[in-house]
Amino acid sequence: MYPQNNKDNAVREIIRLERLEKTYYLESLEVPVLKGIDLSIYNGELIGIMGVSGSGKSTMLNILGLLDVPTGGRYFLDGQEVRNFSDNALAQLRNAKIGFIFQSFNLSPHLTVEQNIEMPMVYAESPKKVRRERARELAERVGLGHRLKHRPRELSGGECQRIAIARALGNSPAYLLADEPTGNLDEKTSDEIMELFTGLHQEHHTTIVMVTHNPDLESLFDRVIHLRDGRVV
Amino acid sequence: MLIRDLYYLSLHNLLLHKIRSFLTSLGIIFGVGSVIAMLAISGGAKNAALDQIAALGIDNIIVFTKSLKKPGGSESDPSRTLDYGLTHVDMKNIEKMENIRHITSIRNGRLQITRGVDVLDVEMFWVTPDFLKDLNCSIIRGRWLTPPDFKNAAPVCVIGRDVKRKLFNLGETEIIGRILHVPFGAFTIVGILENNAGTSIEGINSINDSIYIPSTTGRKVFSEYTAETGPRMLKIHHVEHDIFIVKVKDTQVIDHTARRITSLLNKTHDDKDWGIHVPLSLLKQKEQTQNIFTIVMGSIAAISLIVGGIGIMNIMLANVYERRKEIGTRRAMGAKKKDILFQFLIETVFLTTMGGVAGIGLGIGLSAAVTRFSGMPSDVSMWSIVGSITISGIVGVLFGTYPAWQAANQNPIDALKAE
Numbered sequence: 024m025y026p027q028n029n030k031d032n033a034v035r036e037i038i039r040l041e042r043l044e045k046t047y048y049l050e051s052l053e054v055p056v057l058k059g060i061d062l063s064i065y066n067g068e069l070i071g072i073m074g075v076s077g078s079g080k081s082t083m084l085n086i087l088g089l090l091d092v093p094t095g096g097r098y099f100l101d102g103q104e105v106r107n108f109s110d111n112a113l114a115q116l117r118n119a120k121i122g123f124i125f126q127s128f129n130l131s132p133h134l135t136v137e138q139n140i141e142m143p144m145v146y147a148e149s150p151k152k153v154r155r156e157r158a159r160e161l162a163e164r165v166g167l168g169h170r171l172k173h174r175p176r177e178l179s180g181g182e183c184q185r186i187a188i189a190r191a192l193g194n195s196p197a198y199l200l201a202d203e204p205t206g207n208l209d210e211k212t213s214d215e216i217m218e219l220f221t222g223l224h225q226e227h228h229t230t231i232v233m234v235t236h237n238p239d240l241e242s243l244f245d246r247v248i249h250l251r252d253g254r255v256v
Numbered sequence: 257m258l259i260r261d262l263y264y265l266s267l268h269n270l271l272l273h274k275i276r277s278f279l280t281s282l283g284i285i286f287g288v289g290s291v292i293a294m295l296a297i298s299g300g301a302k303n304a305a306l307d308q309i310a311a312l313g314i315d316n317i318i319v320f321t322k323s324l325k326k327p328g329g330s331e332s333d334p335s336r337t338l339d340y341g342l343t344h345v346d347m348k349n350i351e352k353m354e355n356i357r358h359i360t361s362i363r364n365g366r367l368q369i370t371r372g373v374d375v376l377d378v379e380m381f382w383v384t385p386d387f388l389k390d391l392n393c394s395i396i397r398g399r400w401l402t403p404p405d406f407k408n409a410a411p412v413c414v415i416g417r418d419v420k421r422k423l424f425n426l427g428e429t430e431i432i433g434r435i436l437h438v439p440f441g442a443f444t445i446v447g448i449l450e451n452n453a454g455t456s457i458e459g460i461n462s463i464n465d466s467i468y469i470p471s472t473t474g475r476k477v478f479s480e481y482t483a484e485t486g487p488r489m490l491k492i493h494h495v496e497h498d499i500f501i502v503k504v505k506d507t508q509v510i511d512h513t514a515r516r517i518t519s520l521l522n523k524t525h526d527d528k529d530w531g532i533h534v535p536l537s538l539l540k541q542k543e544q545t546q547n548i549f550t551i552v553m554g555s556i557a558a559i560s561l562i563v564g565g566i567g568i569m570n571i572m573l574a575n576v577y578e579r580r581k582e583i584g585t586r587r588a589m590g591a592k593k594k595d596i597l598f599q600f601l602i603e604t605v606f607l608t609t610m611g612g613v614a615g616i617g618l619g620i621g622l623s624a625a626v627t628r629f630s631g632m633p634s635d636v637s638m639w640s641i642v643g644s645i646t647i648s649g650i651v652g653v654l655f656g657t658y659p660a661w662q663a664a665n666q667n668p669i670d671a672l673k674a675e
Contacts, residue, residue, distance in 0.1 A: 090588065090668050111592050118590020125672070129585040133272050145261050146590040190589075 037101055037198050037230050038064040038087065044095030045082050056082045058253040059096065064198070067228040069221065069243070071235060074250035083250060084234050088121055088200050089113045101197045118146050122191030124201035128183040130175040136162060136186050137171040143193040154193075161189035165219060181212035188219060198230035199223075205237065217243055257595045266602040270610075280571045281611030283564025284651065288612045288644045291557040292619020295640040297626055298553050300633035302546035309542055311392055312457060312535035315357075317502040317514050319350075319521070319532050320458045321495055337481075340529040342497040349520055355504050355513045360386040362499040363474060364459060366482045369423075369438055369467070376422050380413075380438065380467040381460070382474030390501045391451060391463060398432040398447030401470050405446075409472040413443035416464040417450040436467070441477045443469060458533065459499050510536055561647065565608070565655035572604055572659035576666075583663055584671030597664035604656025605649055612648025616641055 045057040056079045064070055074080045085091035086098065089105065098105045101120055108116065117123075122143075130139045140158040149157070162168045165185040167178075175183050184204060191199050201220070205213035221243055223229040233244070241247055249256045270277045312318065321341030351359055365380030387393075388400045396417065405412050413436055415423075424431055436443045451463040460466065469477075484491040502517065504510050514534045521530055576583070583596055623634035 085669050088588065090672075111594075114587065114590050114592040114595075117588060123585075123588045125585070129581065129672070131582060131585075133268070142586070143589040145265075146257055146586075146592075146595060148258050151261075194590075 035066045035102075036063055036099070037066050037068075038062065038232070039099040040096065041099075042096040043086065043093050043098060045079075045086060045091070046094045056253055057086070057093070060253075060255055062248060062255060064230065064232060066197075066230050067224070069224040069231045069233070069245045071233050071240060071244035071247040072250060073234075073236060073238070073241070073247055075236065077252075078250040079253040080234055080236075080250055084200065084202055087232065088123060089117045114146075118143055119194055120197040122193075122196040122199040124184070124187050124191050124199060124204045126203040126206040128175070128180075128187045128207070130183055130186060130190075132175050134174070135171065136167065136173050136175070136178070139175065139186055140190045140193060142190060147194050157193060158189075161192050162186070164192075165189045179212070180208050181215055184208065184212075184216050185219060188216075188223075192223075192229075198232055201231065201233040203235055203237075204233065205235070205240070257591070257598075262595070262598055262602055265599055266606055269603055270606055276571070277607060277610075280568055281564075281607050281614070283567040284561065284608050284611030284648055285564075285615040285618055287557065287561035287564040288615025288648055289618030289622055290560055291554055291647075292616055292636060292640055292644055293622035293626065293634075294553040294557045295550060296619065296623035296634040296636040297632055298546070298550045299635040299637055299640070300623075300627070302543070302550065303635050304633045305542050305546065306539060309535050309539045312533075312538075313390060313392070313501070313503070314536045314539060315504050315507045315510070316390065317500075317504060317510065317517060317532065317534050318458060319346075319500040319502060319517060319530060321498045322529050322531050323493075323495075324527055324529050337492040337494055339494045340527065341495040342500060342530055344496050346521065346524065347497060347500065349524070350500065350502060350517055353513070353516060353520070355506055355509060357503040357505050358386055359503070360384050360390045360501040361471060361497045362387065362460070362501070363471060363480075363495070364498045365467075365469070365474060365478060366493070367438055367440075367478075371423055377461070378419055378422055378465055378467060379461065380469065382471040383468050384471050386503075387468065387501075388449065390503060391457070393449045393451045393463060395447050396450045398445070400447055400449070401468070406470045406472050409470060409476040411441065411443050411469075411473060411477070412446045413467050413469045414447040414449050415445055415468070416462070416466045417448060418462070418464040419467060420448065422465075438467075443467075443473075457499065457501075458531070507536060510534055558647075561651055564611070565651040568604060568607060568652070569655040569659060572600065572656060573662065576600065576659050576663040579663075580666055580671040580674035583666050584668050584674065587666075587668035588672065593664040596666075597660045600660035600663045601653065601656045604660065605652035608648045608652030608656075609645060612645050615648070616644055619644075 040060050040062040043057055043060040044055065047054040047056060060083070072080060072083060082091065086093050089100070100116065105113075105116065131142070137155070137158045140161055141154045144154045144157060159168065159171060162171055165188055167182060167185055167189070170178065170182065175186070178186065188199075204220070205216050208216060217240065220231055220233070224231055233240070319342060324338065324340050347359055347361060350356060361384045363382040365382060367380050369376050369378045369380065383401075385401065385403065385406060388395070395414070398414070401412065401414060404410065415436070420431060423436065431445055432447065434445050436445055449468070480494055480496055482493045482495075484493060504513050511534060514532060518532055586596060620636050623636055626632055627634045
């Protein structure tokens with residue numbers, strides 16, 4: 024379960040969840056969605072989170088992505104407990120620690136590839152020169168170094184997702200959080216994107232947490248966390 | 257987020273939708289345009305009025321004779337001499353007062369001047385030497401009346417610019433040295449004067465339409481007595497001076513000096529056969545009324561700015577709704593609420609400020625057009641331009657804050673789900 028080929032870094036817990044709970048309150052009704060989740064994810068792991076709809080997958084993703092806060096239990100991100108953080112502090116943590124990848128890419132159609140990749144770095148207030156350089160480097164890493172000045176509508180779906188992955192890597196986050204990254208792609212492109220993920224995983228020891236319901240991907244993950252009815256099974 | 261990136265992003269978003277941005281800011285463009293035009297036109301009217309008053313001289317006090325509607329004595333006496341108005345004694349007394357530089361006296365010749373059988377709209381005035389200077393006139397041909405003219409009561413005259421056209425034929429170009437015949441007198445024309453300042457003074461219709469002779473000559477040729485005849489009636493008027501233009505030394509105390517002249521004349525005149533004006537006070541009054549006028553006009557125009565602002569707020573709210581997914585994505589990428597807030601706020605402020613700049617162009621064009629086609633003067637002041645840009649910015653902040661706040665407070669989870 025531990026990353027096998029991690030030479031540079033000691034084994035580090037990137038995510039630790041302790042009896043994590045999330046309950047929604049709808050008027051007088053209590054709806055428990057996550058019912059005490061214990062989970063650790065280490066650096067360099069490629070993790071799949073799977074489960075049918077209604078299993079609490081999305082809620083789990085939102086909490087891991089610091090877009091939502093749990094109602095019980097503890098969440099340690101890169102060794103730091105996330106608790107009672109202000110909205111600003113959460114935004115800063117998201118910016119520094121998490122690289123989001125979405126099913127529908129969520130690229131800004133009006134910005135160039137370069138500007139899209141720069142977006143998280145803009146919020147990290149990196150100087151323009153540094154951003155430019157880093158964006159070029161990342162675009163090259165995902166194989167689209169020649170597309171920097173293009174706009175998303177001039178790219179294929181697979182290329183868009185590559186750009187989104189490059190964007191997620193901008194601030195060297197602790198881990199990538201991908202939500203159905205191949206859900207909008209055909210099978211062949213899907214395979215290419217998964218290759219990119221496994222490539223990042225193997226060559227750069229990037230920690231990746233991927234939420235998916237595609238059972239075909241199971242074999243690619245180091246470890247799969249199955250969620251059912253708010254619990255890990 | 258760095259301010260420069262914020263500016264760039266906001267501007268970039270506006271330029272993406274050029275037509276929409278333009279339509280959105282139309283309200284502001286017209287609002288600012290009408291404010292600028294209104295202020296320019298009322299400012300022009302104000303300046304014209306003020307120039308006219310100022311041309312009377314802000315260091316002048318004007319004292320003038322009022323003819324009495326009901327002279328003392330009985331109306332039944334048909335041949336009574338009417339003796340009224342400013343006198344030589346008044347002139348001496350005023351000259352002796354403090355803060356008086358000098359007095360220019362003007363006496364209306366009370367003559368009908370004709371050309372053939374036509375009665376011309378031309379008057380003759382007896383004046384003292386300082387008239388030319390005190391009424392902001394200049395000689396355009398020949399010379400002004402000289403001290404020897406006054407001393408010797410010489411039969412010479414200076415005519416106003418427009419008199420020439422009325423008295424002489426078109427072909428006659430050289431009129432200096434020609435003799436001007438009027439009832440009971442003949443005068444050699446020695447000069448032509450012109451008044452470009454538009455000076456108007458109680459008792460003188462138009463300076464350019466009148467004839468001027470030395471006061472000494474007037475008294476010698478015509479005497480201070482004039483006869484007014486009518487059916488079974490003969491009235492003799494005796495008026496010594498019609499107008500005093502009293503120049504003061506210190507304008508700070510001009511009101512005080514005017515009050516002293518008033519009390520002096522109150523003491524020495526039984527009837528209210530005189531009046532007094534202080535152009536400086538008129539100027540101040542006129543300035544005040546004009547300012548009120550300007551404020552009212554500007555306020556009415558400013559209402560359209562509010563309407564424009566509401567329009568922008570509407571569009572921006574729709575814009576926020578439309579861009580929820582972008583907002584969600586930015587929030588996930590680490591944008592703080594304030595980053596989103598400022599992004600949208602700056603966008604709105606850019607919109608209104610650019611609208612303001614365009615509106616200034618429109619306003620300048622409008623006022624120029626009004627001046628051109630209606631002849632009303634207009635004056636686009638610097639402060640109205642600076643003020644308009646500032647106010648457009650403020651409108652942007654006022655009406656952009658709510659949409660921006662809405663954008664910043666989108667729940668990122670819901671925003672990400674939006675299509």
